[in-house]
Amino acid sequence: MSLKLQIAVIACLAVVAIADQSPYPAPPAYAPPAPPAYAPPAPYHPPPKAYHAExxxxxxxxxxxxxxxxxxGYSGANFGHSESRDxxxxxxxxTVDLPDGRKQTVKYVDNGDGLVAEVTYEGEAQYPEYKPTYKPAPPAYGPPPPTYA
Structure with missing residues (x-):
């Protein structure tokens, strides 16, 4: 074995021997906590009463x-509702004015055994053809900025 290898092995053994001795005291051994002394259960107390009556x-x-x-008149909304119960x-x-120009009316009755509804429409549905108007796009750039001498 070469001299350099022998010196390296001896140095490693010295480091291990020195590291085994800690400068800090050893921690105390673990001891489980003592079991608690028997205590009777707490007496039962019912929950407090509500502060107000139902x-x-x-x-x-x-x-x-x-x-x-x-x-x-501004938005064109026109609807109504009436109901009576005994x-x-x-x-x-x-009643509701629908966007297609018709008026929808729903009449309903419920005698306690289920709802019965009758839906009727007044007028004819109108779907006018959409004709877009040409609107030229604004210019991409304004006039050039003035130059100063």
Whole structure:
């Protein structure tokens, strides 16, 4: 074995021997925590009562009438709705002006056994042909900037 290799092996053994001796104290050995002393369970306390009473709702069937309508000349919106209810019987209707020029009317009745609706249309659907108008594009660039001498 060459001298250089022997010196390298001896240096490695010296490093391992020195590294084995730590300058810090060894950590204490792990000890499991002591089991807790027996304690009886906490006494049961029911949850606190609500601070307000529940409202009492009457046992009478609902009864109402309402209607509304909108006619906006600016946007062209024109629709309305009316409904009346007496217990389980509900009846009403609503109307809508459709974009194709017709007026749709829906009349409905519900006697408590399901909704029955009747849809009717007034007028003829109109689909005018779209004719785009030519609009030239603006110039890409304005006049050249002035030059100063």
């Amino acid at each position: 409202p009492d709702y009457p046992d009478v069937p609902p009864k109402y009438n309402y209607n509304y309508g909108v006619a906006d 217990g389980y019987k509900t009846e009403g209707s609503y």
